[in-house]
Amino acid sequence: QVQLVESGGGLGQAGESLRLSCAASGRTSSNYAVGWFRQAPGKEREFVAAIGWSGRRTYYADSVKGRFTISRDNIKNTVYLQMNSLKPEDTAVYYCAAPSSSFNWDGGYLRGHYWGQGTQVTVSS
Numbered sequence: 001q002v003q004l005v006e007s008g009g010g011l012g013q014a015g016e017s018l019r020l021s022c023a024a025s026g027r028t029s030s031n032y033a034v035g036w037f038r039q040a041p042g043k044e045r046e047f048v049a050a051i052g053w054s055g056r057r058t059y060y061a062d063s064v065k066g067r068f069t070i071s072r073d074n075i076k077n078t079v080y081l082q083m084n085s086l087k088p089e090d091t092a093v094y095y096c097a098a099p100s101s102s103f104n105w106d107g108g109y110l111r112g113h114y115w116g117q118g119t120q121v122t123v124s125s
Contacts, residue, residue, distance in 0.1 A: 002026040002098045002114040004034075009094060009119030012086050016123075020081040022096030022116060029098075030074040033105035035112060036081045038092035038121075048094070050110040051079060057107050064090075086123045093118040 008020040022034060035050035049060045049070040058070050069082040079096060097112025099105060 002029050002032055004096050004116035006096050006116045006119040009121045011122045014125050016086050017084045020094055022079040024077045028102050029077055031102035032098040034079040035097050035110035038094045040092040047109055052105055059108055088123050088125045091123050093120050
């Protein structure tokens, strides 16, 4: 069982940066890959990025590659999403998610089973 809590959302202008945090709790939470997803109003939820349990492997959606960086600190049980060069189209509710079991990720798209409550990111032009 993994519990996830996002923070760090807010309002930014195009070209600025924001950093999101996803605090994980649970006895073996550091053994889980974690992904970030986002959902804009009227749109389906889309995958943004994922990171493996050790932090060595990462995977990004093409729409954020080169602008966003996912990382993790397993001592703090926290996964971060550094978002640079923000665009208005990055406006969405951002969610972090973990798969159904530990050590369960093939390095690509992450299938979320445990989800956080989401944090709003709004980017103005």
